[in-house]
Amino acid sequence: xxxxxxxxxxxxxxxxxxxxxxxxxxxxxxxxxxxxxxxxxxxxxxxxxxxxxxxxxxxxxxxxxxxxxxxxxxxxxxxxxxxxxxxxxxxxxxxxxxxxxxxxxxxxxxxxxxxxxxxxxxxxxxxxxxxxxxxxxxxxxxxxxxxxxxxxxxxxxxxxxxxxxxxxxxxxxxxxxxxxxxxxxxxxxxxxxxxxxxxxxxxxxxxxxxxxxxxxxxxxxxxxxxxxxxxxxxxxxxxxxxxxxxxxxxxxxxxx
Numbered sequence: 001x002x003x004x005x006x007x008x009x010x011x012x013x014x015x016x017x018x019x020x021x022x023x024x025x026x027x028x029x030x031x032x033x034x035x036x037x038x039x040x041x042x043x044x045x046x047x048x049x050x051x052x053x054x055x056x057x058x059x060x061x062x063x064x065x066x067x068x069x070x071x072x073x074x075x076x077x078x079x080x081x082x083x084x085x086x087x088x089x090x091x092x093x094x095x096x097x098x099x100x101x102x103x104x105x106x107x108x109x110x111x112x113x114x115x116x117x118x119x120x121x122x123x124x125x126x127x128x129x130x131x132x133x134x135x136x137x138x139x140x141x142x143x144x145x146x147x148x149x150x151x152x153x154x155x156x157x158x159x160x161x162x163x164x165x166x167x168x169x170x171x172x173x174x175x176x177x178x179x180x181x182x183x184x185x186x187x188x189x190x191x192x193x194x195x196x197x198x199x200x201x202x203x204x205x206x207x208x209x210x211x212x213x214x215x216x217x218x219x220x221x222x223x224x225x226x227x228x229x230x231x232x233x234x235x236x237x238x239x240x241x242x243x244x245x246x247x248x249x250x251x252x253x254x255x256x
Contacts, residue, residue, distance in 0.1 A: 050101025057186045058088045061105060061177055064193040065226070068172070071196065072119055072230070075245035080119045084249075087117050098179060104186075105177040107224040110252040114226065117249040124248035128231045130155045130167065136255050142225060144169060144199065146213040152204040159244050162233040163206045169199040169215065170230070171253075173223030194223060225253040 062085045069076070077083070091110060095103040116124050133145045149155055156165050173194035180187040200215035219225065230247040 047100070050099070053101045053186075054089070054092060054103060057105065057177060057188075058085055060188065061174075061193070062088055065172065065174065068193075068195040071170075071198075072228075072247060075247070076119050077121050083118060087114055102179040102181070104179050107174050107226075107252055108176050108254045110224070111254065112251055114249040115251055119228070119230075119247040119249065120245050122244065122246040124229065124231070124246045124250070127157045127159075127233075127246045128155065128167070128229065129157075130229070132169075132227075132229070132250070134227065134251065134253050136219060136253055140219045140221060140255070141216050142171060142199075142219045142253060143214065143216040145215075146202075146210070148212045149210040151207045152210055153207060155210065156204060156206075156231065158206050159233050161235050161238060161241060162244060163236045164234055165204050166201060166232045166234070167204060168201045168230045168232070170196055170228040171199055171217060171225045172196045172228070173220055173225050175223055194220070196228070219253075219255055221255070224255055227251050227253060 062081060066081055066084065072080075088105060091105050091107075091113060092103040094106045094109040094113075098104060118124065130146060133147075135143045137143060152158075152165070156167075158165065175189060175192040177192065178187050179185070197217065199217050202213060204210060227250050228247065229250050230245065233244040233246075235241040
């Protein structure tokens with residue numbers, strides 16, 4: 001709604017027109033920005049449509065993944081979800097055969113792409129150097145092993161006042177998200193993102209020896225697995241000290 005000023009000029013909006021003062025002069029202009037129908041149909045907005053399509057699928061997939069991360073919420077970084085979306089955007093580079101706006105999210109090619117995608121304010125590689133060995137066996141089992149060490153200080157950097165660390169491993173199955181040219185959109189099968197699943201938890205103590213460790217979990221056909229690691233440091237001598245968390249998505253296991 002436009003307002004008539006004391007001098008007879010207008011200010012505000014009236015229909016498709018906008019009235020305002022610019023450098024002391026009265027100015028009238030049409031509403032700025034493209035119309036929604038132009039963005040949908042005009043060739044000049046093809047890049048915008050392509051970006052919107054890829055941004056939309058990234059948001060859907062990241063939301064589906066993060067919705068099951070309830071166990072991480074108490075210590076997750078405020079911007080962890082944004083960081084994850086940025087990693088997903090960069091995954092489009094793995095699809096070298098599709099045009100912009102139709103590129104697929106290929107978790108099967110992600111490998112070390114997410115390493116180290118931070119879930120916490122504390123950077124995981126600065127506190128944990130555990131050489132985790134991952135494998136996918138012929139019977140669709142994910143197997144993880146940790147080699148022995150003379151003491152825990154080799155693999156873990158203990159914050160001041162902490163003498164023990166609880167190291168937890170999680171996996172989450174995700175299918176490749178493929179663009180469907182017939183439907184002119186992305187094909188997101190039902191249950192294409194599995195819930196976050198705990199695999200194992202090990203407790204280590206400062207200056208104490210670590211023995212060879214191994215754990216495994218069944219894998220579902222057609223899924224590739226995001227691997228998350230969480231290290232929680234605590235104090236044995238100061239039980240009221242708040243735990244210190246560091247967590248990351250450390251890799252993707254591609255399953256054929």
